[in-house]
Amino acid sequence: MKEHKSLWLVWQNVNTRLFYHVGTLSFYDNQYIFQYTYQSDGPQKVNDALRNGYLLHPMFPELKKEYKSTNLFGAFKRRLPSEIRVDFQGILNDLHLTENYSDMELLERTRGKLGSDQYSFEKPLKIYDSVLKTSFYINGMSYQELPENWYDILKSHKNVRLQLEPENPVDENAIAIYSEFDVKLGYVPRFYSSGISALLMSGMSPNIKVNYVNEEASPSWWVKLDFECEVPTLTKDGLSNLDPIFEQVI
Template identity: 60%
Template sequence: MTEHKSLWVVWQNVDTRLYYHIGTLSYFDEHYEFTYTFTGEGPQKVRDALENGYMLHPSFPILDKTYVSSKLFPAFDRRLPSEIRSDFGHILDELHLTESSSKMDLLEQTRGKLANDTYSFEKPLRIENAKLMTSFFIHGMRHQKDLPENWYAILRSFNTIELKPEPNNEVDANAIAIYTELGIKLGFIPRFYATGLSALLAMGIQPIIKVNYINEQSNSDWWVKVDFESDVLGLSDTELKKLDPLFEYAV
């Protein structure tokens, strides 16, 4: 079966620290495609980003063009660790990958982040077997003033986490905070998912969210990764579009 994988290309405004899903990178039928989210009129897409300081990537200067390549675009490929590095095998081990893993797998695991960079690559909201699924790292942990120094020990001992919408949040009315079962606020669901997942919660659907990975020794961007899953069986096409007009079905 031909591999089909997509990743959201996300840009962060360094002044406001807000995130936007500005494009999607896909691999299928042995070629790569990149397109901006120009058909998405809602918040956190590229049109919203352009109004808030974003400038189109110089390698992709046309907003409504689908860029196609038989190889990973150089602008994205340079974000990956080089295969000729002496420690490349160790890097793969750390990322739980193998030499047969694809560049899209490597880009997903590393998130393509560079030091002091405004771009990252994130798993999309995706429907598979009537379930809405994704995984992500908790955002904003280092900005939580009441986060205990031993938060990682607490989370390992009491690893149940809960979602709490914050409709009065001054930055984003769709903000969804993440708490431990002891009531400790860890951070937030990434903003580029928040609109869709807020709509899901408003429908009365309770998702399953589980801690996948904890690494308190890493940069705060990689402290805690969680898996998200929600049953969407029976939702109409209109209701599904409320989750995200650009989400995709698994192929």
């Protein structure tokens, strides 16, 4: 079977702190493809981002073009740690990657983020046999009142729960994340929130657990979660409340 991987290119508005899924990078049949999400006019896509201060990436200046390359685009390749770094093997170990890693795997694990840069790569929502799956890092942990030993707790108690916050002043689809002991850890990344909140409001019960914890990393990489949730048959008839899923599953 040919490898088919995809990642969302996410841009953050530094003024509002809101995130937008502006493009999708795919790898299939030994070819990389990048395309903006211009076909959707939904929230947190590129058209919405353009209305809120986003400028197209200078290496990809045409909104409706499908960019193709047999090698990872240079604009994205430079976001990966260099193989000549003396600590590169340690980086692979920390990311749980073997020496046979692919650029897409390395981009996924590092998120391709450079310091205070406004871009990152995130794992998309995908449906496998009527099960929606993804993994993500908890957002906003540094703003919560966490116990001093929060990392030890999460390493031994891996179940977490989600709670809708419809009165949240920033995002009506905001989803808070709580530990087994009802400690608020942070939030589901906003570029997933409309899709996942649609599932929750439809009465679905996701299975969400801690994948790994790295308390020595920057807060954006402290805790990674695995998310799975069964979804109804994805037909538009009678499922208008699940429309955000159609917008977010690429």
